[in-house]
Amino acid sequence: MFNKKPLADTTARRPSTGAQAKIYSRDNVARYSERARQRRRSHTIRHVALIVVLGVLLSATTAAGLWFATIMGKLGDSNVITDNLRRVLVDTDEAKDPFYVLLLGTDGRPGEDTYRADSIILARIDPTQKQATLISVPRDTKVEYKGETMKINACHTVGGAEAMVEAVNELCGVQISHYAEVSFDGMQALIDSVGGIDINATDDVDDPEHLDIKITAGQQHMDGATALTYARCRYTYADGDYTRMRHQRQVLGALANQILNNFDATKIFGLVNSLSDMLVTDMSVQDIVATVNAMRGMDVDGIYSANLPSYADDSTMIDGVSYVFVYEDELKEMMERVDAGKDPKGPNTMGLSDGSSSTIGDLNNNTSDDYANGTATSSVSSDDSDDSSDSSDSDYYEEPTGDGNGYEANY
Structure with a gap:
């Protein structure tokens, strides 16, 4: 037969009545209360810090978004970069594929609403080969635009950026992706x-x-x-x-x-x-x-x-x-x-x-x-x-x- 171990005497771990009196004395209750207050204060500080960090991140994200929107609004001035222009331009992957930019x-x-194209350059950019080509178009070049004979820089006055892209596409036999x-x-x-x-x-x-x-x-x-x-x-x-x-x-x-x-x-x-x-x-x-x-x-x-x-x-x-x-x-x-x-x-x-x-x-x-x-x-x-x-x-x-x-x- 197996010898069974005697059950542990749990009463041996219980403090005596005097010890219990010391542990749960009025002084110890005050100490526990202070520790509880410190833990609550620590939790509160961490929560506040987290809220502050999230607020800063949110503000930074909002500021970045506003900056981005402002920059895009300036770069893509709707008076120049119109929907008609975007329809004329062709899509490309600027980091991988060669593309043309006018x-x-x-x-x-x-403050001026009317101005002329003084310099016209067709650029081909090849990002994978790190190569570029610049072709100048004389501003007095004769073109036919919408059935009318004119200098190519006059297209800008007649039809804006869209007309310039169309004229250069036709003249040079290319498809332009971007305009600047x-x-x-x-x-x-x-x-x-x-x-x-x-x-x-x-x-x-x-x-x-x-x-x-x-x-x-x-x-x-x-x-x-x-x-x-x-x-x-x-x-x-x-x-x-x-x-x-x-x-x-x-x-x-x-x-x-x-x-x-x-x-x-x-x-x-x-x-x-x-x-x-x-x-x-x-x-x-x-x-x-x-x-x-x-x-x-x-x-x-x-x-x-x-x-x-x-x-x-x-x-x-x-x-x-x-x-x-x-x-x-x-x-x-x-x-x-x-x-x-x-x-x-x-x-x-x-x-x-x-x-x-x-x-x-x-x-x-x-x-x-x-x-x-x-x-x-x-x-x-x-x-x-x-x-x-x-x-x-x-x-x-x-x-x-x-x-x-x-x-x-x-x-």
Whole structure:
């Protein structure tokens, strides 16, 4: 038989009557009450702290939401970014797929409802290859819009951003995904907001009749006012508006270099905040940040650069108005290269291309006289040098006609 253990004597653990008297004495009741009050106070403090933290988070979320809504409201100014414009633009994944964006520089001033497109640049952005292409469209280019002959910058006056996108789509055979415009004052403020730009000014600027600032050629750091002056001057150059378009692409290249390679990435939302006061675009904050992050570290000198193959002379006058005519076949060939992500090998002055490479780096190494006189040098194309479709033989090149200065003044 198993021996059973005796039951524990529970009475041995009970305190004596005297001990019970001590444990439940009036003094101990007071001590327990104080401990209970401390526990309740601790719980209350934790609850209050939690409520405060939740309140702060809620306030921060609300503030962030209000900031985001304010920024989006400024960037997507409904007077410019209309439903009709959005219907014309095509969707794209800005972080993964190449896309086209139409960039307009306008002569608008605060409070003005009517203004003109002074600078027109079609940009192709390829985030996976960290490559960009800038194609300038002369503002006097002849187009047919809704059955009427007009200069392409007049489309902006007739039908706003939507008309500009439609006109450039038709002219260049592309589908534009995004639209952005900035005024002269906005560009000046934007450049100042990133600390200025470093640029090699290839030409002097000395035109006191139209511009207040003089610039001496050479590598230099420009503030917004100086950069804007460099991008606007045209009357003093042999090929006029074509030099101005080259300078504008140089300024855009230098601005891209400052933002992508020299700008503190932690300040990107501050930059977006500044942009919202200067830029009008259909791009969202997420689109802008995603594109900037995807393109960070790109070789800006390698940005492809060209203007439309085009000319202006006595034969391009219609009803007493001077237009710029495009070489349609050559433009089609150039845009096929652009669409394929290749060097456009397009011209950087009036006339046709000689088939040479065309980059921002090339613009930085040649003067307006080099381009006007046909003595500009270029870098070697790395991806398209054996392209038999380039037509780089002599019958592809045509000497420019006209002096490039016969355009209406838009100052």
